[in-house]
Amino acid sequence: MIEVQNLTKRYGPFTAVSDVSFRVERGEILGFLGPNGAGKTTTMRVLTGYMPPSEGKAVVAGYDVFEQPLEAKRRTGYLPETPPLYPEMSVRDYLTFVSKIKGVPRGERKSRVESSMERTRIADVADRHCGKLSKGYRQRVGLAQALLHNPEVLILDEPTAGLDPKQIIETRQLIKQLAGDHTIILSTHILPEVSQTCQRVVIINKGRVVAVDTPDNLTSKLRGSETMYVQVDAAGADAKSALETVAGVTRVIAADTRGGVTGYEVESGSGEDVRRQLAAAVVQRGWGLLELRPLRMSLEEIFLSLTTEESPAETAPPAETAHE
Amino acid sequence: MSNILAIAHKELKSYFASPIAYVVIGFAAILFGWFFINLLYYFDRMSLQAGGGFGGPETVNVNEMLISPLFLNVSVILLFTLPLVTMRTYSEEKRSGTIELLLTAPLTDVQIVVGKFLGALVLYAAMMGVTVVHIGFLFAFGNPEWQPVLTGYLGLLLMGGCFLSLGLFVSSLTRNQIIAGMITFAVFLMFWVINWIATFTGPTTQAVLNYLSITEHLNDFARGVIDTKHLVYYVSFIAFSLFLTVRAVDSERWRG
Numbered sequence: 196m197i198e199v200q201n202l203t204k205r206y207g208p209f210t211a212v213s214d215v216s217f218r219v220e221r222g223e224i225l226g227f228l229g230p231n232g233a234g235k236t237t238t239m240r241v242l243t244g245y246m247p248p249s250e251g252k253a254v255v256a257g258y259d260v261f262e263q264p265l266e267a268k269r270r271t272g273y274l275p276e277t278p279p280l281y282p283e284m285s286v287r288d289y290l291t292f293v294s295k296i297k298g299v300p301r302g303e304r305k306s307r308v309e310s311s312m313e314r315t316r317i318a319d320v321a322d323r324h325c326g327k328l329s330k331g332y333r334q335r336v337g338l339a340q341a342l343l344h345n346p347e348v349l350i351l352d353e354p355t356a357g358l359d360p361k362q363i364i365e366t367r368q369l370i371k372q373l374a375g376d377h378t379i380i381l382s383t384h385i386l387p388e389v390s391q392t393c394q395r396v397v398i399i400n401k402g403r404v405v406a407v408d409t410p411d412n413l414t415s416k417l418r419g420s421e422t423m424y425v426q427v428d429a430a431g432a433d434a435k436s437a438l439e440t441v442a443g444v445t446r447v448i449a450a451d452t453r454g455g456v457t458g459y460e461v462e463s464g465s466g467e468d469v470r471r472q473l474a475a476a477v478v479q480r481g482w483g484l485l486e487l488r489p490l491r492m493s494l495e496e497i498f499l500s501l502t503t504e505e506s507p508a509e510t511a512p513p514a515e516t517a518h519e
Numbered sequence: 520m521s522n523i524l525a526i527a528h529k530e531l532k533s534y535f536a537s538p539i540a541y542v543v544i545g546f547a548a549i550l551f552g553w554f555f556i557n558l559l560y561y562f563d564r565m566s567l568q569a570g571g572g573f574g575g576p577e578t579v580n581v582n583e584m585l586i587s588p589l590f591l592n593v594s595v596i597l598l599f600t601l602p603l604v605t606m607r608t609y610s611e612e613k614r615s616g617t618i619e620l621l622l623t624a625p626l627t628d629v630q631i632v633v634g635k636f637l638g639a640l641v642l643y644a645a646m647m648g649v650t651v652v653h654i655g656f657l658f659a660f661g662n663p664e665w666q667p668v669l670t671g672y673l674g675l676l677l678m679g680g681c682f683l684s685l686g687l688f689v690s691s692l693t694r695n696q697i698i699a700g701m702i703t704f705a706v707f708l709m710f711w712v713i714n715w716i717a718t719f720t721g722p723t724t725q726a727v728l729n730y731l732s733i734t735e736h737l738n739d740f741a742r743g744v745i746d747t748k749h750l751v752y753y754v755s756f757i758a759f760s761l762f763l764t765v766r767a768v769d770s771e772r773w774r775g
Contacts, residue, residue: 206774243623246772268625279620281529283536294523296624340620 196221196378197242197348201251204237211237213402214251219395224374226393226410227382227499234402235382236276239350242380243264243273256347256378269298272346272377274354282326286317286336289325290343297344308356310386314369315339330357338366342373350371350379355388367392398498422490424450425473426458428483435459441476443469456485523624526535526634527641530608534576539607543600543642548649554592555653558585581663582743586654590671590741593650594734597682598707604642606700608635609768613694622772628765636687636761638729643679661759666741674740677753681733682707683762691767710734 197219202214205420212234227235241248242255243460244264244422253260281289290308299307312318315335325336334357341349354370364466368390373379383389389396390410398406398413406413427434438461439446446462463469470487477484534540560587569579612618621631657663686703693699714732717725729735733756736749 230586265625273623275619277616279617283533292529
């Protein structure tokens with residue numbers, strides 16, 4: 196549905212996006228993740244036909260955004276980083292104007308405006324001026340605007356920015372509902388958002404794609420080893436060496452100590468489950484096993500490891516080669 | 520076409536939603552009224568002195584002595600008011616980010632530019648509409664010819680179109696309204712005074728400078744003559760400015 200090939204965008208000598216390629220299938224939600232200034236907005240602006248790429252191409256709904264911009268734009272709904280509202284227009288007037296320029300047939304305009312206001316829960320501010328709305332409402336009017344012509348592709352640049360927690364949940368639910376009928380790309384720098392809403396993630400840093408995968412695969416792939424957290428009340432005895440003797444354990448680190456109770460991070464080889472052996476080792480010595488749980492590498496850690504200079508996980512692709 | 524009208528309608532609405540339309544129309548009405556009174560007094564005196572050998576003219580003609588100079592004076596009003604109309608057209612959209620909506624909607628650059636131009640032109644027509652009242656008084660209490668009045672208005676509309684298209688172009692170059700306004704004003708002024716040095720130059724330069732001056736071409740319209748020469752000048756001026764605006768918007772996309 197969306198295909199980006201070797202996309203490069205330069206602003207003068209500055210390269211904002213460099214050789215980015217990815218695909219999004221019909222009905223999929225793709226998360227576009229990256230720190231500020233990574234090139235998310237630039238990529239989205241190319242996809243929406245706001246600016247042409249310096250190199251490479253982007254195909255949206257079967258139309259090259261540069262060769263056949265009008266056809267591609269007719270099938271795309273776009274929520275920019277700042278919702279593009281005219282402060283002096285009322286919400287209803289604004290949406291009616293947008294429906295006209297997006298080519299919604301005259302007879303359908305009214306019903307489409309009403310239904311997209313329903314969906315984004317802004318019907319109560321329909322007659323307020325856009326300039327007088329709170330950030331949360333502006334964001335939702337922006338979303339209503341993107342949905343208005345029922346586009347096949349939705350490109351949402353930080354759709355939940357500025358919303359309160361309740362609105363964030365509502366918006367995520369709305370986005371999930373929209374998937375299936377629509378193909379969605381959403382950018383964010385909030386990680387839970389990606390794991391909750393997206394089927395696939397593109398992590399971008401300094402203009403380059405550093406990883407493309409499902410959130411689950413990313414989590415497991417990037418874990419080179421399994422890590423358990425074990426909290427032991429060893430009554431002064433040396434639990435560390437005892438844990439080290441368990442078969443399969445590669446490393447034990449004392450993580451915290453509180454009143455004779457010590458927490459250890461126990462690493463083992465990838466795919467090995469050493470929980471039973473660990474429990475047995477502790478209990479057989481007559482110590483108290485207070486806690487035993489796997490430590491997962493969160494998306495946050497993955498993200499950090501991918502986007503910082505030293506990448507701790509060996510399976511992570513080299514994060515840093517942003518020179519031309 | 521419906522896209523163009525949608526943009527024009529939106530532009531017009533935003534003029535009237537902000538104080539700009541009222542300030543511009545009000546300011547123009549006051550100045551026009553002032554010019555009108557002055558010329559009316561002058562005409563009044565001339566008619567008293569006419570024909571009697573008191574140093575006055577042989578005959579008086581309300582078209583030649585009142586309406587035509589009045590129309591020519593309008594260029595002064597336009598010089599000051601039209602930069603206020605056009606300075607925000609593109610600058611404001613760029614600053615607030617709404618340009619992203621227009622450029623990602625299924626619209627061509629030409630549709631956007633022409634739509635904005637038409638919106639501004641309708642506001643300008645409303646501004647000139649006020650002056651119909653003054654001219655109406657002349658028809659109520661005198662008997663001017665109506666044809667030169669019509670051609671005069673046609674000339675004013677075309678001249679205003681030149682100023683507006685030029686202002687639109689300047690506005691497309693910057694995201695700062697004040698800068699857009701100041702540069703537009705300076706460029707208008709330049710086109711207004713460009714032929715002032717014409718009398719000190721050779722015949723060729725003189726002809727070129729006179730031809731370039733926007734206001735010079737109004738003379739014949741105000742006198743009741745529709746000369747293709749002037750029509751071509753105005754229409755091609757507008758078309759060229761709008762073309763430049765389209766190119767400026769397009770080049771902005773490339774530069775990002």
